[in-house]
Amino acid sequence: FIELCKSGYIWTEEESKYTENGIKKFVTFRNHLSEYIRQRDNIKPPQIDKKLFRYLQIFLSNYKTKNGTQKKLINNSINKNIAILKTFLKKYIIGHLGISLRNYKSDSVKRLKDDKKGKVLTYLDVSEITRLYNYDLSDREPIYEFARDQWVFIALTCGIRIEDYLELDEKHNIVNINNSGKDILCLSFYQSKTDGKVVAPIGNIGKAILKKHNGTLPKVGVTLSNKLMKKICRWASIDSRVYAQKIKGEALRSFKKYELVGNHTARRSFCTNSYKAGVSEFRIMQISGHKDREAFFGYIGTTKEENALLFSDTKYFKLINDIDTTVRNLRRVWVTIVL
Numbered sequence: 001f002i003e004l005c006k007s008g009y010i011w012t013e014e015e016s017k018y019t020e021n022g023i024k025k026f027v028t029f030r031n032h033l034s035e036y037i038r039q040r041d042n043i044k045p046p047q048i049d050k051k052l053f054r055y056l057q058i059f060l061s062n063y064k065t066k067n068g069t070q071k072k073l074i075n076n077s078i079n080k081n082i083a084i085l086k087t088f089l090k091k092y093i094i095g096h097l098g099i100s101l102r103n104y105k106s107d108s109v110k111r112l113k114d115d116k117k118g119k120v121l122t123y124l125d126v127s128e129i130t131r132l133y134n135y136d137l138s139d140r141e142p143i144y145e146f147a148r149d150q151w152v153f154i155a156l157t158c159g160i161r162i163e164d165y166l167e168l169d170e171k172h173n174i175v176n177i178n179n180s181g182k183d184i185l186c187l188s189f190y191q192s193k194t195d196g197k198v199v200a201p202i203g204n205i206g207k208a209i210l211k212k213h214n215g216t217l218p219k220v221g222v223t224l225s226n227k228l229m230k231k232i233c234r235w236a237s238i239d240s241r242v243y244a245q246k247i248k249g250e251a252l253r254s255f256k257k258y259e260l261v262g263n264h265t266a267r268r269s270f271c272t273n274s275y276k277a278g279v280s281e282f283r284i285m286q287i288s289g290h291k292d293r294e295a296f297f298g299y300i301g302t303t304k305e306e307n308a309l310l311f312s313d314t315k316y317f318k319l320i321n322d323i324d325t326t327v328r329n330l331r332r333v334w335v336t337i338v339l
Contacts, residue, residue, distance in 0.1 A: 004092070025084060
């Protein structure tokens with residue numbers, strides 16, 4: 001199967017050749033599966049069912065290799081490996097070899113709940129978004145500019161989910177709101193996930209993007225835009241280091257920021273940048289469409305150091321810094337003299 005993927009005989013869902021990184025993932029899973037078979041038994045077609053997938057999930061969470069190495073995969077990694085197995089079954093066992101798996105139903109295999117361990121999330125700050133927006137893509141294919149403009153529009157307007165963005169219709173979802181004789185251009189839509197209505201003002205860059213694309217919203221599909229944005233961010237030198245949460249017993253992982261940028265990073269960027277600018281969480285949630293406060297704060301990507309700087313600029317911190325310390329200092333002197 002891996003050799004057929006390398007040769008281009010078997011393609012991805014997007015009808016393109018598997019990348020070197022994609023091949024490496026297949027090789028890694030093959031090693032996991034080999035260990036499972038070595039420790040358990042060979043897997044025959046009738047045994048490929050919901051129960052087998054559950055056994056694999058449990059096995060991958062904690063097992064020891066032939067040479068004694070302990071392997072403990074986090075839930076997110078287990079889900080990715082299970083997805084690779086499903087791809088292998090679909091494209092090779094069923095599709096290429098024509099073997100019937102009568103006990104296997106792809107949609108019956110449940111993903112493990114995200115345990116948040118090892119997950120690396122990031123956002124682009126305003127200066128990075130500005131650099132991205134101003135990066136010259138004129139010598140590239142037009143699709144790159146569409147993907148970049150789509151991402152920037154989302155990141156600076158309301159952080160709309162990409163699935164909702166791709167469904168927008170300029171005639172119905174871009175409206176003027178009149179306020180005291182002044183028209184404010186807004187994005188108005190209902191979220192597919194919650195059915196909640198969102199109305200968000202469109203800033204100058206958003207207006208410039210609309211004008212540039214003749215009044216229409218630039219649109220690029222989910223998978224392709226994810227892929228293109230990593231390239232564009234690399235070209236724009238958005239390459240600062242982002243560190244993963246430390247997992248006990250494992251080496252600290254780090255990435256260049258462009259490696260982590262995707263469609264959802266635009267949503268995180270909107271939430272984080274508006275929060276850092278001092279906008280109240282209530283006001284941001286009205287624009288981002290978040291219903292749950294805990295879920296909203298999962299989108300705030302500030303580091304501990306950034307949070308400390310933000311806290312130092314709050315009214316509370318300024319208030320305690322204005323407390324008069326003269327009396328306390330004088331009392332200390334008096335106590336010293338008495339002693």
